[in-house]
Amino acid sequence: MKAVVLLSGGLDSATILAMAMEQGFTCYTLSFNYGQRHAAELNAAKKVADAMKVAVHKTIDLDLTQIGGSALTDKNIAVPQSSSAGIPITYVPARNTIFLSYALAWAEVLGISDIFIGVNAVDYSGYPDCRPEYIAAFENTARLATKAGVEGKPFRIHTPLIQMSKAEIIRKGTELGVDFSLTVSCYQADAQGHACGVCDSCRFRKEGFVNAGIPDPTIYI
């Protein structure tokens, strides 16, 4: 039983990898070098994949800076230090659709039907492509898009974190032995993976450790 797991190097995806392994899946992890500011997360993804002994870890280069339109992919847009109403400027247009498309391609080539993605609709910042209705729509598209789907082998997009709070995710990961000190969540971490402590992603992570009652291993700048 095999699964493709999208691994960003953050806390959430490290936890879904552990959950997929707990369910008995042999895991093929996929990261993207998409021109993000925080390249430290790619090193973190590699470290997590190594530590958790995945079958294959692949990093795909795709240059979303050619598209732009987000604080994460355009150096001219600043990362905000506090939440604002609505969908934040760190939203990367169609990012999860692009990521899931690659996961789908790789899964089909490997003959795999299960894909795990660490989206979260609760604590998260209101990204539209983290909602259950979006995931269901993509699953339907995947079925119709592929040779495997046509041949009656649909794809399942697993989102075990989708309704969990950050504290619940941290408790679950801790229970499964995830080493969160390897992970990087910060939108603007330095080369060593040290976190800014003030961006949305840092604030959710910090609060999560506090609410979980688990010591925060993050090193802040």
Place this chain on the structure above:
Amino acid sequence: MKAVVLLSGGLDSATILAMAMEQGFTCYTLSFNYGQRHAAELNAAKKVADAMKVAVHKTIDLDLTQIGGSALTDKNIAVPQSSSAGIPITYVPARNTIFLSYALAWAEVLGISDIFIGVNAVDYSGYPDCRPEYIAAFENTARLATKAGVEGKPFRIHTPLIQMSKAEIIRKGTELGVDFSLTVSCYQADAQGHACGVCDSCRFRKEGFVNAGIPDPTIYI
């Protein structure tokens, strides 16, 4: 009124570009350098975009050879010279989903709601991601994936060729002034864009010109 048009350098996408312009759209064309054997098609796309005076032509690098699994993206798999039953080995897993995801990202950044893609469900080789039900599913995913969709501005995926025969497409393109001598359809064209004449794509194109009663400007190797 603006549209993103996926431009492969082939006959079909040159025709949809002309059709989009006929409908009054200012066109932003998008090509992909995806590790295809037939890099000549990227030059063709550029020539078509220049000849038809599009607003912006963008070529995005994305390395599908890292994924493999198709005669078009894996040099170890030969391009077949005759049709076989079922979905052919030139099928690239999830290719149109990946391409449409990028088109969606670029459209959202540009504030554009209309995307044109030259898929064809009639003459084509049975690729699952060329069928109307697939396009409808992607359109739904696009609506749910994006900030624009959430804000009530859904995306329309235009597929004006989907029910046309190759001969009808050639007639339509000719009527709109498309210079088909600039286009390359062959799966294994040489660097100058000369066609093999024997692959599926060449055979559909050749037959199309014959059936349309229009001289074939293709130069064969």
